[in-house]
Amino acid sequence: MLTPDLLHFSSDNLFAELTLVPTTHGPVSEKEILQLLTLPEFNTLFPIDFSIKKAVKDINALAAQDEGKTKQSFKIAERRDAQIILETSNDKMQATMTIVAAWGGRTVQLPDVLHHLKKEGISMGLSRLKIEAMLKKVQVLKPGESVSSVIAHGKAAVNGTHAKIERKVPLARERLLHPQEREDGTVDMRNLGSVVMVAPNDLLMVKIPATEGSKGYTVLGEVLPATAGKDLPLMAGDGTHLDPADPNKLIATVAGQPVETGSGMQVDDVLQIKNVDVGYGNVEFKGSILISGDVCEGMQVRSSGDITVMGFVESAVLEAEGDITVSKGVLGRQLGGNELSTKLIAQGQISAQFVQYSDLKSHSNILVTKQLLHSKSDAQGTITVSDTSGRRGDLIGGTAYAEKGICAVTIGATADTKTDVYCAMKLDELKQHLKELDEGGRNLTVAKLDTEARLRRLPPKEEWQNDSVMVDQVKMMLAEKHRIEEELNRELTEKDLLAKEVEGYYDFYFIEAKKHIYSNVEIHIGSATQRTQREHGPCQVHNLHGELNFDYGNKK
Template sequence: MLRPELIEFSQDNQKAELRIVPSLHGPITEDDLRQLLALPDFSCLGPLQAAITQAVIQVNQLHPKDEGKIELFFEIGERRDAEISFDVSSDKMQASMILTAAFGGKDLGLRDVLRNLKLQRISMGLSKAKIDALLTEFATLLPGIKCHGIIANGRAAVNGTSAKLDRKVSLARERLLQPQQNSDGTVDMRNLGAVIMVKPGNLLIVKHPATQGVDGYNVYGEKLNAKPGKDIKFTAGNGTEFSPDDPNQLIATVAGQPVETPSGMQVDDVLQIKNVDVGFGHVDFKGSVLITGDVGEGMVVKSQGDITVMGFVDSATLEAKGDITVSKGIIGRQLKDLSLSTKLTAQGQISAQFVQYSQLNALGNILVTKQLLHSHTKTEQQLIVSDASGRRGDLVGGKAEANKGIKAVALGATADTKTEVFCAMELTDLKEQLKQLDQSIKSMVVAGLNIEAQLRKLPPKTQWQGDAMMVEQVTVMLDEKRRISAIRAQEELEYDTLKMEVDNYYKHYYIDARKHVFSNVELHIGTAFQRTQREHGPCRIRNQNKEINFDYSH
């Protein structure tokens, strides 16, 4: 080991100086110099690695040549103050603090931490407990050792929830799924209970308003704006009014049948008829129509509300602004021109137990609880061919189209009946809507920036605040900026919702067969197509990578 007197403090007591004669003390190693720095007086100093390496090289080069005339001088250690640094995540939502223990220099305390946080502009989401814990750990560290930990977290913005309408009364269509229970516990599938009626004062529907959301912030205190929830129209239809105690509650003002509308409900007068036949004539009524018997061949029934038929519909035409509910069956025939004799069109839902050789078109769901045979059905929503238990429901023959998916107990038949099934065919249209929304949002961003640029060019307020015309112009610009900002926020919310639907389109919309898919069923899901060649068991059928995929795990 080298003699201790070769190392001493510099005059300012900040560094360790090595004075060495190569011929007397060489050759040396880096470990020799580190042992000198390990002496009690110098152990608190930080080694200067580059100087240590250079000292070893120079001493060893001169050792065999020098005759004791040359003394070399090196600074191989120094005092270093404790160090503090911060690491902020790329999204500015998290900040970590790194503390390095001092080499004989100045230590750090809470005041130093706070001063450095201020210099780095880290001001929000700080945890005093985490800072104190890190300082406590730091106090136990050996010189040069580091400790680190998260000391600040931003708060993400919480977007508002969209408004929704919560219906409090049942509708006629729901009776199909709620057969009445007999006193002995059995269920009478033919007894669907009383017709749904309401009285004045009955609560019909409650609106849960959209929320604004909660703004967030990052660790620099920069505001993260929450997107407000999307509002929806809530209107009082005929026979209803908003509650005087709560404008978000809609109540009935007359007795009648509740009918769901796109923005609320209405209560219709109910025209009650035993049978619609040649003896009664066609029906065109502004309210809802209740037919306790059947609708006969060639008859036409039109309603501004719901149409409820307690019996059968046979080769007739029904049109409703609301729902069409047929408690028993819908029966038709194929005509010479290959069209079907029974036609039902509803802006709401269509529900029946049994459908045969009929054409059904609905904006809402189409629900058939037993059999859908050789018919043409088209819905903007779901086609469901199943009873409440999921044990019975056959979709056989014809053509079925449903934008939001198809659920049936069995598709096709053992006789290889040709059955065409279409779902999830709107992806191209949705992508076009998404593109248009994106363009609209970008145009509003540009418009907003233009207004901001005009506002920045204004002279100081003191120069124009007395000019009424100028004040009016500025007010108009500010109002327009707020209007654009509000529309942009709403469209951004719509964009996010639509993009999520597009991104997950084929995950959400598919064909569900609970028991069987027989052969000769033509499956169309978006651009994917396959005609079944064999029978399949219970499965979920999707468009996966533009091909029909059968998933039996469900």
């Protein structure tokens, strides 16, 4: 049996040394040696496993030999200081600290932690409370036990919000969906209310400016830039001006009908006509047109603002730089070939209750509240065929194209009427534009770096600050740098928005039927095409990996 006096500290007090005479103390076992290390003065030391095994091997080998009379010493345990292990996440947004309790060595103090943090470059988002809590836990740990905790968090950059423009007055097209309520609570579908008019000094629009966002940082102190929100210009049109006290407010300067433009509003004079017929003649007016009756066969109406028809449009041509709103029906017939007798062309939205055998083209949206029959409809936005309740709205026959999606209560008919619907056909164009933005961004970045390099090569300011020519050159270089930075920021913001649209293109733009899609409906979404062979219930139809997918569980 090994006695305690055989184990002692080395001269530097860092190791536990075991001194044995093989012929006297051998043979020995690892268990006996480890038992010695349980003595109070040695039980906090770290056992050196390979040295213990060597001691057993050497002592036992010499126990029965003459050479075994010589003392053998082995360092079987050592003091180990506490360890600090720091790890950062792959994105450098989080730092974790692990402290391993000391084996009879030096414990960890706050200055040790701070030294290690500085050495690893971890400087931001630190929690002193968590660090101090860990140091308290370490004090009660057994030798070699550890405690871990996240002690630093980075801060993600917060991108700016995009500018928004809020309209504060109604438009003529909105009257179609809001007929007047009678005193008894019923609705008068023939009375759509008075003409929407504004007076001087009325507030038309309010712009909520874009924000710059706030920068973030990693735990290593690296700055994470924020993307500024995309600005939207608020432009004063005819009959309006920006409020001198607040350029984010658009104010009417004259009385008239408000018309939405691409970047603001204008207030139009309103030409009021009872009927547009042979007796009145064709109409072309700079402003908005209100027709309280009908537009009759063969007539043409053109407006630089909105066109509102309270009655019917029959085999006529309407063109508007604003919206076209027909309170009742749009009626046409087939001419030779694929020509239709009625044409409605609008830069804004086209709205009607009923449309048949007509050609509709809108740079915005098309809204039909009851039926869209055997027509050619082309919208750069959406096509909606539905009333406000979602119970009625039939899209039957003809061709309907809407880049940003089609929603109808029913598409097709029980009689298997051939109906073609298209949406989301411009992905390749968007990808090409994204590529051009990427290339433009790279060119601007090169130009920015070149300008910055030329500025850095300037001699010290005191050498040229009194040279007016040099001062002007420096001002021009700084102005150019600022211009490039602004343009680069705009392109990066546009690229970011476009990249998100491209990435979720077929999630954003799809075809929806609230009740039915009947057979013989040919559906085109991007390159995916399918002609229905049976009736489908309420569903959304998406382009999923190049094939059409009917989703019956994703109904709104």
